[in-house]
Amino acid sequence: MPEVSYTTTLRIPHDQVWGFVKDMNNWAPFLTGYQAHEILSETDSLWTLKGDVGILSRTVKLKARVTEWSGPDKVTFTLEGLNEDVEGGGVVTMGPYHASTVPLAPPLTIASWFRRLIAALFRKRSTKAGGTLQREATRPPQSQLTFTLRMEAGGPTGPIVNALLGPALLPATEQLANKIAAHLHAIELRP
Amino acid sequence: MLFRKKRQWDVECDVLVVGSGAAGLTAALAAHEAGAQVALIEKSDKIGGASAVSGGVLWVPNNHHMGELGISDSREEAVCYATRLADGRGDNELIETFVDKSPEMLRFVEGETGLNFTSLARYPDYHPEFEGGKVGGRSLDPGLFDSNDLGEWKSKLRRSPIFGMTALTVTEATEWGVFAKPLNLPFKLLGERLSKGFVCYGGALVGQLLKALLQRAIAPLMSFRARELIIEDGRVIGVRGEQGGAERSIRARKAVILTSGGFEWDRSLNSQFLSGQLTHPNSPPCNEGDGLRMAMVVGAALGNMTEAWWCPSLMIPGEEYDGKQLNRADFATRSLPHSIIVNRNGNRFVNEAQNYNDVMKPFFAFDSASYERPNLPAWLIVDANHILKYGLLTVMPGKAVPSFVARGETVGELASVIGVNAVRLEATVRNFNRFAVEGVDPEFHRGESLYDRFYGDPDQKPNANLGAIEKAPFYAVEVHAGSIGTKGGVRVNKNGEAIRADGAVIRGLYAAGNVMAGPFGAGYPGAGSTIGIAMTFGFLAGRKAASDA
Numbered sequence: 061m062p063e064v065s066y067t068t069t070l071r072i073p074h075d076q077v078w079g080f081v082k083d084m085n086n087w088a089p090f091l092t093g094y095q096a097h098e099i100l101s102e103t104d105s106l107w108t109l110k111g112d113v114g115i116l117s118r119t120v121k122l123k124a125r126v127t128e129w130s131g132p133d134k135v136t137f138t139l140e141g142l143n144e145d146v147e148g149g150g151v152v153t154m155g156p157y158h159a160s161t162v163p164l165a166p167p168l169t170i171a172s173w174f175r176r177l178i179a180a181l182f183r184k185r186s187t188k189a190g191g192t193l194q195r196e197a198t199r200p201p202q203s204q205l206t207f208t209l210r211m212e213a214g215g216p217t218g219p220i221v222n223a224l225l226g227p228a229l230l231p232a233t234e235q236l237a238n239k240i241a242a243h244l245h246a247i248e249l250r251p
Numbered sequence: 252m253l254f255r256k257k258r259q260w261d262v263e264c265d266v267l268v269v270g271s272g273a274a275g276l277t278a279a280l281a282a283h284e285a286g287a288q289v290a291l292i293e294k295s296d297k298i299g300g301a302s303a304v305s306g307g308v309l310w311v312p313n314n315h316h317m318g319e320l321g322i323s324d325s326r327e328e329a330v331c332y333a334t335r336l337a338d339g340r341g342d343n344e345l346i347e348t349f350v351d352k353s354p355e356m357l358r359f360v361e362g363e364t365g366l367n368f369t370s371l372a373r374y375p376d377y378h379p380e381f382e383g384g385k386v387g388g389r390s391l392d393p394g395l396f397d398s399n400d401l402g403e404w405k406s407k408l409r410r411s412p413i414f415g416m417t418a419l420t421v422t423e424a425t426e427w428g429v430f431a432k433p434l435n436l437p438f439k440l441l442g443e444r445l446s447k448g449f450v451c452y453g454g455a456l457v458g459q460l461l462k463a464l465l466q467r468a469i470a471p472l473m474s475f476r477a478r479e480l481i482i483e484d485g486r487v488i489g490v491r492g493e494q495g496g497a498e499r500s501i502r503a504r505k506a507v508i509l510t511s512g513g514f515e516w517d518r519s520l521n522s523q524f525l526s527g528q529l530t531h532p533n534s535p536p537c538n539e540g541d542g543l544r545m546a547m548v549v550g551a552a553l554g555n556m557t558e559a560w561w562c563p564s565l566m567i568p569g570e571e572y573d574g575k576q577l578n579r580a581d582f583a584t585r586s587l588p589h590s591i592i593v594n595r596n597g598n599r600f601v602n603e604a605q606n607y608n609d610v611m612k613p614f615f616a617f618d619s620a621s622y623e624r625p626n627l628p629a630w631l632i633v634d635a636n637h638i639l640k641y642g643l644l645t646v647m648p649g650k651a652v653p654s655f656v657a658r659g660e661t662v663g664e665l666a667s668v669i670g671v672n673a674v675r676l677e678a679t680v681r682n683f684n685r686f687a688v689e690g691v692d693p694e695f696h697r698g699e700s701l702y703d704r705f706y707g708d709p710d711q712k713p714n715a716n717l718g719a720i721e722k723a724p725f726y727a728v729e730v731h732a733g734s735i736g737t738k739g740g741v742r743v744n745k746n747g748e749a750i751r752a753d754g755a756v757i758r759g760l761y762a763a764g765n766v767m768a769g770p771f772g773a774g775y776p777g778a779g780s781t782i783g784i785a786m787t788f789g790f791l792a793g794r795k796a797a798s799d800a
Contacts, residue, residue, distance in 0.1 A: 143653060224416065
């Protein structure tokens with residue numbers, strides 16, 4: 061079963077990360093291929109994604125179910141394909157930064173255009189404030205966010221689909237984690 | 252002109268090849284081996300064009316691999332057969348050139364690349380019963396290719412949305428009976444091959460050709476769209492285009508070889524030239540007729556412009572390739588038992604099991620009284636037995652059919668769902684079911700040709716292509732007009748040199764592949780005809796261009 065895991069570091073406390081992550085509406089658009097989602101209950105939600113396996117893309121409908129809701133540290137979920145023969149699940153973990161478990165991320169993972177925009181908008185104020193941006197950019201990491209995701213295609217063609225699915229999972233996981241981190245850092249940088 | 256302003260060139264070479272399909276890669280290889288300094292540009296960010304998404308098979312009559320298998324062939328048989336299929340609209344001189352030179356091209360390519368083709372002894376020509384047709388051997392399989400051999404270029408190899416999902420040779424597909432027995436496939440083995448980086452079909456062909464160019468330090472210039480041929484003193488001396496948003500120009504001291512593919516994705520060119528309404532092309536969307544337009548501007552004569560390598564298309568809504576709806580070429584579904592194609596009136600109108608080029612032609616039939624095309628829209632009708640045995644599209648046998656496929660518990664109900672005359676469809680199905688029991692299709696002769704049976708179910712008796720449509724539920728998907736590429740374009744001479752309407756050569760300009768006027772007219776002689784002729788004229792053009800002064 062293709063399974064990937066990716067950890068990113070954040071320069072904000074992990075309870076703030078949880079405050080953002082616990083509401084899926086906050087980060088849903090950060091998912092690769094996101095089209096739509098619908099929250100059905102406290103545990104269940106429907107997701108429509110444009111799934112890309114590197115050669116072609118298809119609209120995939122998934123049902124997600126939260127099986128463990130242990131904020132602010134951990135959320136476990138399962139995934140079930142509604143229009144494709146796939147299933148999977150994952151774990152999201154948040155916690156204080158441990159240098160031994162995760163390498164230090166670059167100073168800022170925000171897209172450069174976004175960073176420049178923020179810098180331009182607040183240059184005057186940040187200068188007056190003694191270079192807040194500079195200080196924020198070099199502030200040490202305080203928390204880490206880990207996504208572990210596994211997906212498996214079933215049926216006779218499963219081995220073929222999984223061969224294509226595997227390489228596509230890690231970039232999707234990295235993108236989600238990094239976009240959340242970039243978003244939170246951008247908010248945090250506002251004076 | 253005494254005081255000509257000195258041009259600024261971004262790149263200079265002897266021979267510039269425009270396009271990276273099989274024709275272009277072969278042309279570049281041939282020009283290099285003939286001593287030219289070669290540059291190659293590709294419009295998209297992937298190498299391979301329509302060739303890379305194809306079956307990668309070459310149709311080469313009288314090839315040396317046939318002899319190895321003891322299959323006889325001759326120049327006369329091949330010319331006779333191809334000329335008949337051209338239907339009076341081909342170019343006989345070029346057909347003869349192709350028949351004469353394609354075996355030489357094959358030996359050249361095998362000698363200069365890692366390709367070692369296998370003759371497909373059981374893959375028949377598309378009309379094997381015609382004089383000069385063969386029951387197998389002329390179509391050649393490129394085998395598998397380890398894309399890791401391309402190093403950092405691996406990710407730039409275009410992958411087929413159909414054949415790129417697996418990694419098996421055409422020979423294996425034939426032996427394993429992929430179409431009629433999809434569950435016979437060794438999925439675990441195929442998954443392992445994919446994981447290791449093996450590619451097949453067109454990916455293998457293009458991969459091997461690209462590898463050969465890279466070994467010769469010819470690195471294609473990617474995302475370079477040619478816009479204009481540069482003329483000086485009546486001779487093509489280069490190309491102007493754009494790359495990364497900047498205008499770029501390349502000087503070609505000897506020649507420019509256009510191998511930029513067809514115009515199937517350009518609606519304007521389609522409507523101006525094609526005999527049928529091509530709505531759902533199967534090739535990469537970058538085939539927009541760029542080379543054709545450039546050649547028209549410099550006065551190239553055009554030929555065979557009404558024709559395409561037609562192919563029925565089926566769609567899975569929302570499935571995309573290169574950002575456009577993917578139109579799946581249907582090579583086999585319609586040939587399998589328990590299926591028919593009907594028009595909007597509920598009538599069959601074609602032998603559904605014919606080769607994909609010929610099966611399309613009646614789709615465009617025109618009723619001069621009503622000024623309508625009665626066979627459009629067309630629908631593929633199957634029953635539960637078909638689903639159980641063969642599946643449908645990407646649905647494996649016996650699996651649930653997705654909701655985008657129209658469904659009815661009776662044939663009449665299905666007819667009402669798809670807007671087809673129910674009484675006529677019920678009558679059509681009744682007749683067809685009688686034919687299936689008798690094993691003979693007196694209306695359209697389905698299953699009579701060896702070609703039909705190649706894509707049929709050998710376990711279906713008495714006719715491998717006929718099975719009753721009788722078990723509910725019944726399903727329908729629309730069959731659209733597709734094409735794996737247009738085959739009208741720049742007229743060339745037997746050296747691949749572009750010519751004007753008066754027959755004079757346009758100095759410094761060559762064409763090969765689907766941007767060239769296809770010599771086969773309306774015909775499609777056998778599997779790999781597109782690539783066979785593309786590589787042959789690419790080979791001839793590259794070799795001749797290198798020798799130009």
